[in-house]
Amino acid sequence: MTIAAPGPTSSATVTDKGAGPLLRAWRERRRISQLELALRAESSARHISFVETGRSRPSEKLLLRLAEHLDVPVRERNTLLMAAGYAPRFAETPLDDPALDALRDGMQRLIQGYEPYPALVVDAGYTVVAANRGIAMLLEGVSAELMTPAPNAMRLTLHPLGLAPRIRNLREWRGHLLAQMEREIALYRSGRLRALYEEVSAYPVPGEGGGEEPAEPVPYFALPMRIEHGGRLLSFVSSISTFNTPMDVTVAELAIETFLPADPATAAYLHALAG
Structure with a gap:
């Protein structure tokens, strides 16, 4: 994307x-x-x-x-x-404005450089504004209606026509995402984010596809997203980065999320696909 x-x-x-x-x-x-x-x-x-x-x-x-x-x-x-009667101090520059050319180019290079691992950029409402081929790989088979006109990361993950049926630990991962949104709603007081939360939290939780978790789960250093792809079980932990001391509203509300393989098998599979 x-x-x-x-x-x-x-x-x-x-x-x-x-x-x-x-x-x-x-x-x-x-x-x-x-x-x-x-x-x-x-x-x-x-x-x-x-x-x-x-x-x-x-x-x-x-x-x-x-x-x-x-x-x-x-x-x-x-x-x-x-x-207080003062003029706004911080601009809100559209992301497609030429003034942000360097920012857009830098983010695109950053997430492409992260390949074959998945990475994407979202705004404050979780609209996906950029994604690399690793994300495209994970989204294979997702309903086309979730991809247009502007894909939303929360809908793509939690909707029954999205990734949800393939996420083996859906209840845990869903709980993590909803808790994350709750914290952001408290911080930003965003009506747009509140509406999104109410929508995605009401989605039915499908059966956690592909079978049960192993009796002795592999220990991880952070909560992973365990998802099926191509008959394989992949595990990722995510990291979110934002810009330090932003001076523009648009830039302040961008976040880069990267997914790091949580085990050697996942890393090997992604490198094999890229090769």
Whole structure:
């Protein structure tokens, strides 16, 4: 697959009560006291209290510093700024914009260089914006309706017409993915992500195809996805990478997921296919 532009991710709406209520919500979500936040941001608990109650309007610099210490996502930092009456600081450049040519080329080279192992790039809503031939191999036999117009990694994995029937430890892997989405919903407060979660969590769980797990499972260093392909049982552990200190909303919401063979047999099989 080649890189495609992701759709917009829904965000919290700007209120007419200033940035205070939004800031308080983020602080409470992070379970940080006003005093602790003040110490981190080199302010005072009194001033933080005044900001949260609307008695004081924070400077743009202070608001960004508070957002950084609360680990507020880049998209929501713009929301905070606009609620306080400031212009958004972070652009949201379409992924197909020429300004991101170097980024797109770099990601494509990165996932191609990972072959024959699977790797893909997704946006904040799990839309697949790029994938290598290792992913294409795993998706062989997946229903065409899941591949268009924009494939979604969660649907491809958990839908009964997707990979789900071939994943031998589906209940474990499904639980891992749903827990991951729950954490991201709490972080990003995304309506788009919440709708996706409700959809995929409602999919029926098919029988875990291809037989039972062995009586004495092979020990792994991380939870693997155990999936059938071509009559073989392959095992992968996944790793997710994001960009450090992104200055653009689009870039901040991209994630590169790579699948590492969890045993020598899987690695040998993939290299044999590539050869």
